[in-house]
Amino acid sequence: MKKVDVVLGLQWGDEGKGKVVDVLTPNYTVVARFQGGPNAGHSLHFGDKSFVLRTVPSGIFRDGSINVIGNGVVVDPVSLTEELKNIAAQGIPVKEKLLISKKAHIILPTHRMLDAASEAAKGKSKIGSTLKGIGPTYMDKTGRNGLRFGDVISKDFIERYNRLKSKHVEMLSQYKGFEYDVTEYEQTWLEGIEYLRGFKFIDSEQVVNDFINDDVAILAEGAQGSLLDVDFGTYPFVTSSNTVCAGVCTGLGVAPTKIGDVYGIFKAYCTRVGSGPFPTELFDETGKELGRIGHEFGAVTGRPRRCGWLDLVALKYAVMVDGVTQLIMMKSDVMNDFDTIKVATGYKINGEVVNHFPYELTDDLEPVYTEFKGWKCDICKVRRYEDFPAEFKEYVEFIEKETGCPIKIISVGPDREETIIR
Ligand code: GDP
Numbered sequence: 001m002k003k004v005d006v007v008l009g010l011q012w013g014d015e016g017k018g019k020v021v022d023v024l025t026p027n028y029t030v031v032a033r034f035q036g037g038p039n040a041g042h043s044l045h046f047g048d049k050s051f052v053l054r055t056v057p058s059g060i061f062r063d064g065s066i067n068v069i070g071n072g073v074v075v076d077p078v079s080l081t082e083e084l085k086n087i088a089a090q091g092i093p094v095k096e097k098l099l100i101s102k103k104a105h106i107i108l109p110t111h112r113m114l115d116a117a118s119e120a121a122k123g124k125s126k127i128g129s130t131l132k133g134i135g136p137t138y139m140d141k142t143g144r145n146g147l148r149f150g151d152v153i154s155k156d157f158i159e160r161y162n163r164l165k166s167k168h169v170e171m172l173s174q175y176k177g178f179e180y181d182v183t184e185y186e187q188t189w190l191e192g193i194e195y196l197r198g199f200k201f202i203d204s205e206q207v208v209n210d211f212i213n214d215d216v217a218i219l220a221e222g223a224q225g226s227l228l229d230v231d232f233g234t235y236p237f238v239t240s241s242n243t244v245c246a247g248v249c250t251g252l253g254v255a256p257t258k259i260g261d262v263y264g265i266f267k268a269y270c271t272r273v274g275s276g277p278f279p280t281e282l283f284d285e286t287g288k289e290l291g292r293i294g295h296e297f298g299a300v301t302g303r304p305r306r307c308g309w310l311d312l313v314a315l316k317y318a319v320m321v322d323g324v325t326q327l328i329m330m331k332s333d334v335m336n337d338f339d340t341i342k343v344a345t346g347y348k349i350n351g352e353v354v355n356h357f358p359y360e361l362t363d364d365l366e367p368v369y370t371e372f373k374g375w376k377c378d379i380c381k382v383r384r385y386e387d388f389p390a391e392f393k394e395y396v397e398f399i400e401k402e403t404g405c406p407i408k409i410i411s412v413g414p415d416r417e418e419t420i421i422r
Pocket residue numbers: 009013014015016017018019040041042043044045294295299330331332333334411412413414
């Protein structure tokens with residue numbers, strides 16, 4: 001029996017999960033998404049090609065890989081169809097390589113409208129959702145109203161769709177002044193459903209467990225990050241799924257005893273897109289530099305990402321909740337020219353320093369920093385750990401000591417090749 005390895009973002013998303021999954025895929029036959037939906041944007045770069053994947057697992061471009069959209073994912077037929085047609089245009093046989101769980105829930109056009117209406121009504125306290133309908137779809141899932149891929153083949157699918165849509169229309173009428181028109185989008189949505197009928201809808205928990213028993217190597221690919229988890233993140237400024245490791249169990253039907261290595265990915269600094277607390281956020285030139293050099297703009301929405309120093313209090317919390325067995329550090333190259341690099345090792349709350357992640361990250365919380373001397377040279381061409389400058393190694397080893405977790409992979413650029421495996 002082979003266990004399922006897991007790749008998870010440990011911060012507020014966009015850590016570089018897409019790149020890492022693509023790099024690790026040669027070691028795996030199956031790549032499976034277990035939560036989230038098209039709110040994700042996972043970038044892949046190889047050779048002169050670049051792609052942003054939203055719902056399709058990041059293993060799709062590797063020869064011979066099987067890619068599973070698990071039951072815990074919410075799928076927008078419009079977005080998934082567009083994505084698959086783009087990938088198919090590259091000569092990738094998507095219909096052979098992609099399997100969709102019958103239990104994955106479907107995002108309706110009116111779910112997107114409900115997301116937009118809810119955010120508009122929240123005004124200043126809005127979550128900063130990607131507006132892809134994620135929250136309302138998970139609400140219908142837990143409210144036991146949702147439509148699933150397995151329903152697509154049933155005779156009364158359209159009737160059921162119309163019933164749920166009517167319910168949404170009724171709900172939308174509560175949002176006074178919110179205007180919308182889904183007619184055109186609904187047409188594209190129905191075309192998407194038709195296109196996706198040509199794919200294999202599977203009992204994914206059975207298929208995944210058969211793979212496990214047959215010793216097939218599986219990698220579970222997380223979306224978002226642990227600090228956006230609906231239970232453990234900075235609630236209410238979170239997404240609506242369990243992004244932590246436990247999400248693999250419920251989102252794929254994998255028993256906890258069958259989880260293997262947990263790869264926790266973090267940026268050498270920190271970013272966040274959307275609203276919500278961010279203790280180490282920088283509002284000065286350094287913050288702008290991180291954003292400029294790191295090209296920190298949302299892969300889905302294009303929104304500028306907020307940038308700041310690495311937060312070890314939050315990172316340690318994610319390592320704990322996720323049971324991370326090895327760390328992967330991304331985008332270290334972005335800080336090549338920095339004189340000084342800071343890392344938060346505690347929070348000062350009411351004059352007292354705490355080292356654990358508190359219930360609430362209040363505005364008066366002050367990060368306590370440890371400073372490091374910058375390495376001040378280009379590390380993009382380095383391919384062996386021994387060849388990194390001493391200042392860089394000091395940074396890496398400090399993080400390992402604080403988290404109690406080895407950093408096994410270091411990424412120094414967006415390309416597949418710009419990766420050091422220790
Ligand atoms: P994901 O959502 O976790 O897959 O991450 P995104 O794709 O949204 O954002 C990560 C961005 O950083 C993408 O544009 C990647 O191409 C880029 N990237 C990944 N690793 C590195 C790295 O080591 N250095 C640099 N400079 N860019 C990287």
